[in-house]
Amino acid sequence: ATYDLLVVNGVVVTDQAIAELDVAVKDGVVVKFAPRGALKDASAKRTIDAEGGYVMPGGVDAHVHLEEPALFGKGSSADTYETGSRSAICGGTTTLITFAPQTKDQDTLMDTLHMTHAKAVGNCYTDYSFHLIVANPSARALSEFPSLRAAGISSLKIYMTYAALQLADDQILDVLLEARRNQITTMIHAENGQVIEWMTKQLEQRKMFAPKHHATSHPPMAEMEATYRAICLSTFIDVPILIVHVSSPAAAAHIRQAQEKGLPVYAETCPQYLFLTREDLDKPGFEGAKCVCSPPPREASDHEAIWEGLRNGTFTVLSSDHCPFLYDNNETGKKSCITDEFPVGHFKYVPNGCPGVETRLALAMSEAKLELKNFVTVTSTNAAKLYGVYPKKGALLEGVSDADMVIWYPPGKMAEFELKNEMLHHNVDYTPYEGRSMKQWPRYTILRGEVVWDRDGGGLVGGKGGKFLERGPSTLKGSVNKEEWDVRRW
Ligand code: URP
Ligand code: ZN
Numbered sequence: 429a430t431y432d433l434l435v436v437n438g439v440v441v442t443d444q445a446i447a448e449l450d451v452a453v454k455d456g457v458v459v460k461f462a463p464r465g466a467l468k469d470a471s472a473k474r475t476i477d478a479e480g481g482y483v484m485p486g487g488v489d490a491h492v493h494l495e496e497p498a499l500f501g502k503g504s505s506a507d508t509y510e511t512g513s514r515s516a517i518c519g520g521t522t523t524l525i526t527f528a529p530q531t532k533d534q535d536t537l538m539d540t541l542h543m544t545h546a547k548a549v550g551n552c553y554t555d556y557s558f559h560l561i562v563a564n565p566s567a568r569a570l571s572e573f574p575s576l577r578a579a580g581i582s583s584l585k586i587y588m589t590y591a592a593l594q595l596a597d598d599q600i601l602d603v604l605l606e607a608r609r610n611q612i613t614t615m616i617h618a619e620n621g622q623v624i625e626w627m628t629k630q631l632e633q634r635k636m637f638a639p640k641h642h643a644t645s646h647p648p649m650a651e652m653e654a655t656y657r658a659i660c661l662s663t664f665i666d667v668p669i670l671i672v673h674v675s676s677p678a679a680a681a682h683i684r685q686a687q688e689k690g691l692p693v694y695a696e697t698c699p700q701y702l703f704l705t706r707e708d709l710d711k712p713g714f715e716g717a718k719c720v721c722s723p724p725p726r727e728a729s730d731h732e733a734i735w736e737g738l739r740n741g742t743f744t745v746l747s748s749d750h751c752p753f754l755y756d757n758n759e760t761g762k763k764s765c766i767t768d769e770f771p772v773g774h775f776k777y778v779p780n781g782c783p784g785v786e787t788r789l790a791l792a793m794s795e796a797k798l799e800l801k802n803f804v805t806v807t808s809t810n811a812a813k814l815y816g817v818y819p820k821k822g823a824l825l826e827g828v829s830d831a832d833m834v835i836w837y838p839p840g841k842m843a844e845f846e847l848k849n850e851m852l853h854h855n856v857d858y859t860p861y862e863g864r865s866m867k868q869w870p871r872y873t874i875l876r877g878e879v880v881w882d883r884d885g886g887g888l889v890g891g892k893g894g895k896f897l898e899r900g901p902s903t904l905k906g907s908v909n910k911e912e913w914d915v916r917r918w
């Protein structure tokens with residue numbers, strides 16, 4: 429056969445264009461686009477009839493926690509590389525960038541990287557890479573940035589909160605300067621950890637322990653202040669940053685203002701800030717605890733501003749921040765963060781994070797609040813550009829891009845359904861979106877020309893063929909000045 433795969437009768441949507449085109453794939457790469465019907469005499473090992481459905485580059489989810497140690501208490505995040513990447517591919521995501529978490533007692537980053545490789549290799553349904561979490565920017569760790577780049581890693585994450593990870597401002601400056609020298613993108617969790625600790629004590633003094641008080645303990649002010657501080661520090665060093673999981677319009681406004689000045693400040697938001705509210709933390713029994721994440725879901729009246737940020741470019745990417753924990757402890761038969769003293773959980777002991785790697789694309793597609801090209805831009809293309817895998821990923825360019833595709837149902841083909849956790853493929857017993865009405869779901873997911881997800885033809889039909897991606901530097905706008913950073917500038 430001339431081709432390995434043909435996708436015919438689809439409407440191809442990329443960040444650039446929407447067109448009725450047939451797609452030909454050979455050796456895992458998109459090799460040809462042709463007007464609808466023009467390839468009807470070509471031979472292919474397999475042909476998929478998209479029946480008028482949208483054909484998009486596969487999703488790139490650049491914020492996923494797999495097999496990570498809990499930041500307080502015992503245990504680790506629930507999904508392994510196998511279950512997390514399985515969940516991703518069943519939801520239309522073909523590339524994951526997960527985290528390789530250094531801890532404060534570790535001096536080096538390279539051990540962390542090697543340990544994370546060992547967890548992932550041979551276990552992934554998607555292609556994958558890692559961001560290094562820098563918890564201890566020791567002289568040795570900073571000296572390893574060139575080695576990270578040589579190993580295909582071009583991004584890292586730092587934290588302004590969580591005792592186990594929080595960096596002081598001078599440590600942040602150390603990381604940013606070394607990141608600048610090595611063309612590494614720094615992701616920043618921007619919440620003021622001391623404000624959160626102070627608020628937690630205030631709530632405890634008042635015996636306010638319920639999960640809903642997690643939201644009170646993480647006020648928008650703590651996020652806004654840290655966001656503005658992160659922008660100030662990165663502007664001082666003149667280096668691009670990405671503020672992760674932005675939840676509040678007040679933080680988004682500071683980001684927008686920086687972008688309008690031409691600064692390379694990028695930002696991410698997540699479905700939990702579009703679909704959940706702080707009231708979800710007040711669901712009965714243990715259901716509220718399952719929606720605890722940081723920053724917390726905000727007010728319903730904030731959602732529209734977050735959608736608008738996705739439309740106007742304030743938010744570069746829409747990621748999942750998939751970080752679920754299993755709350756049932758099989759040994760004790762109790763919830764792992766529940767004690768006799770705190771029967772529905774003390775908010776400060778509830779592990780932070782929600783599942784979402786499988787529902788990210790379908791939720792946003794079903795809601796239909798983003799133009800199609802905008803949807804592709806924030807769920808795929810921009811992540812590929814920012815993290816240095818474009819146009820291999822995040823695009824469908826002839827002869828260049830991997831044949832990673834998500835194919836949606838044509839109008840009228842899929843019956844609207846109520847989402848149930850049992851439909852999902854993660855290793856968790858809940859989804860915060862239980863019962864939500866879904867108008868779309870990926871019909872097929874294709875990784876480098878192989879159909880891995882076929883919703884009506886067996887579901888998960890592919891194997892663990894995911895490969896590690898060596899990444900280069902960001903191709904989005906970088907430092908304003910190209911010369912070396914110099915103290916004398918200030
Ligand atoms: O609540 C969250 N987001 N948990 C995951 C860890 C993080 O900060 O992204
Ligand atoms: Zn974070």
Ligand code: ZN
Nearest residue numbers: 491493749751
């Ligand atoms: Zn996260």
Ligand code: ZN
Nearest residue numbers: 851852853887
């Ligand atoms: Zn299934």
